[in-house]
Amino acid sequence: MIAENNSGGRAKGTGATIIRYRGVVKRYGAFTALDGVFLNVHAGEVVCLIGPSGSGKSTLLRCTNGLESIEGGDIEFEGTMLPRDERALRAVRQRMGMVFQSFELFPHLTAQQNVSEGPRTVLQMNQADANQRAAALLDKVGLADKAPNYPSALSGGQQQRVAIARALAMNPDVMLFDEPTSALDPETIGEVLSVMKKLADEGMTMVVVTHEMSFARRVGDWVAVFDAGRIVEQGPPRQIFDAPTTERTRDFLSHLGWSG
Amino acid sequence: MEFDFAVITDHARFLASGVGVSLLLAVLSGATSLATGFIVALLRLYGPPWLKPAVVLYIDSMRAIPVLVVLVWTFFALPIVTGLTMPPFFAALLGLTIHLAAYAAEIVRAGIESVRPGQTRAALALGMSRSQILLRIVLPQAIVRMLPAFGSLLSITIKDTAIASVIAVPELMRQSETVAGQSFQPIEVYTFAMLVYFAMLFPVTRGVDLFYRRVAHLGRS
Ligand SMILES: Nc1ncnc2c1ncn2[C@@H]1O[C@H](COP(=O)(O)OP(=O)(O)OP(=O)(O)O)[C@@H](O)[C@H]1O
Ligand SMILES: [Mg+2]
Numbered sequence: 453m454i455a456e457n458n459s460g461g462r463a464k465g466t467g468a469t470i471i472r473y474r475g476v477v478k479r480y481g482a483f484t485a486l487d488g489v490f491l492n493v494h495a496g497e498v499v500c501l502i503g504p505s506g507s508g509k510s511t512l513l514r515c516t517n518g519l520e521s522i523e524g525g526d527i528e529f530e531g532t533m534l535p536r537d538e539r540a541l542r543a544v545r546q547r548m549g550m551v552f553q554s555f556e557l558f559p560h561l562t563a564q565q566n567v568s569e570g571p572r573t574v575l576q577m578n579q580a581d582a583n584q585r586a587a588a589l590l591d592k593v594g595l596a597d598k599a600p601n602y603p604s605a606l607s608g609g610q611q612q613r614v615a616i617a618r619a620l621a622m623n624p625d626v627m628l629f630d631e632p633t634s635a636l637d638p639e640t641i642g643e644v645l646s647v648m649k650k651l652a653d654e655g656m657t658m659v660v661v662t663h664e665m666s667f668a669r670r671v672g673d674w675v676a677v678f679d680a681g682r683i684v685e686q687g688p689p690r691q692i693f694d695a696p697t698t699e700r701t702r703d704f705l706s707h708l709g710w711s712g
Numbered sequence: 713m714e715f716d717f718a719v720i721t722d723h724a725r726f727l728a729s730g731v732g733v734s735l736l737l738a739v740l741s742g743a744t745s746l747a748t749g750f751i752v753a754l755l756r757l758y759g760p761p762w763l764k765p766a767v768v769l770y771i772d773s774m775r776a777i778p779v780l781v782v783l784v785w786t787f788f789a790l791p792i793v794t795g796l797t798m799p800p801f802f803a804a805l806l807g808l809t810i811h812l813a814a815y816a817a818e819i820v821r822a823g824i825e826s827v828r829p830g831q832t833r834a835a836l837a838l839g840m841s842r843s844q845i846l847l848r849i850v851l852p853q854a855i856v857r858m859l860p861a862f863g864s865l866l867s868i869t870i871k872d873t874a875i876a877s878v879i880a881v882p883e884l885m886r887q888s889e890t891v892a893g894q895s896f897q898p899i900e901v902y903t904f905a906m907l908v909y910f911a912m913l914f915p916v917t918r919g920v921d922l923f924y925r926r927v928a929h930l931g932r933s
């Protein structure tokens with residue numbers, strides 16, 4: 453009984469539902485990557501997706517902003533079904549920021565230009581305003597002094613913080629994070645997580661795929677455990693980490709060496 | 713054996729005009745093959761599906777046919793087929809372009825395809841359109857990555873201009889042949905020609921290398 457009844461016990465679950473996944477099915481040829489996913493994301497909430505490799509967490513994120521199409525079920529964003537048409541999808545994508553495991557900064561643009569690129573090309577903002585916004589966001593992620601640097605002259609943690617600023621520059625309603633710290637050195641993970649924590653504290657709605665269990669526990673309002681394309685358990689972090697109700701969750705957490 | 717390089721100075725203006733024609737032909741055919749190569753590659757990658765077999769056939773055939781054959785065909789056969797006669801210089805420009813654009817197209821395609829899909833995904837996630845992504849995100853990186861290959865192509869272009877001598881384009885090789893024939897001093901004349909080709913090519917390959925080293929990071933994602 454995973455479907456729909458996931459509103460109880462949510463810390464900040466009073467906001468409206470921003471994303472609603474209803475029986476989402478995604479196939480790659482004969483392989484079913486998502487096998488009926490039900491999940492609600494409420495305004496202002498941090499929802500963490502955890503689970504073993506290959507269980508479909510990234511796939512769900514990519515379906516959320518239409519980078520992948522789905523074969524079954526539906527995804528509702530701010531009360532409207534995700535469109536299929538490219539132009540309408542672009543409008544939706546502007547409302548969702550996305551941060552990737554491999555940063556994906558544009559190497560031919562400086563940090564500042566990376567952040568102003570979205571406002572410039574997508575929002576058609578003038579150069580001065582876009583630069584101002586970029587400068588403010590770089591300052592917010594603690595990189596004001598790196599504005600003129602190209603990505604090749606930034607550390608991994610710095611690149612990821614620029615990537616967060618780039619996503620924020622579109623003024624999104626939701627931020628999607630796909631393992632934002634998995635490619636980082638242990639020393640720089642903290643700087644990225646603290647930027648994310650700050651965003652969460654400001655009330656940003658966030659969907660975060662992560663292997664950082666301590667982050668999910670501390671910052672997450674809701675945790676969904678994936679296995680083989682399904683959510684096998686979801687609930688507040690207390691439940692998932694201290695009193696998991698399914699064998700799968702217990703297996704996954706003990707595999708990670710999580711001791712509660 | 714005695715060498716007398718006075719033959720070079722005696723025919724300095726004649727040979728220099730050949731150098732000028734070679735350079736002009738190289739620069740023009742380099743530019744037209746590059747432009748055509750971009751268009752062909754974009755058609756192959758993003759063009760209508762019905763056009764792709766034709767584009768692939770063109771690229772594959774140009775890679776299989778010697779440039780000399782293309783050039784001679786352009787000069788002697790094309791006018792008969794089309795009824796249009798061309799001065800040798802234009803036939804050479806056209807033939808070289810037809811041939812080299814196929815290579816340029818493959819360089820452009822490989823460059824575009826080497827930009828990893830995550831870059832496109834990141835740009836899509838911002839809400840950018842496919843054409844914005846191509847022009848603002850993918851091509852700038854791809855062009856940086858193409859530089860070394862373009863450098864080689866440009867040197868091949870300069871070298872291939874020598875083939876235009878067979879259709880009587882008065883470029884360096886043709887002029888050298890003329891001087892060598894009249895003076896009976898092929899060693900001096902052809903040595904000079906070799907040196908001039910080297911002098912034209914060396915700065916190009918070196919220059920591209922140096923430039924690439926400075927900008928390589930702009931294409932590294
Ligand atoms: N483009 C694709 N084509 C075919 N199969 C794919 C594709 N993308 C993902 N898959 C498959 O779908 C499954 C789910 O992949 P996904 O990347 O969503 O897993 P994940 O939970 O994010 O894992 P990880 O923790 O390793 O990132 C995997 O088995 C993967 O091999
Ligand atoms: Mg993943």
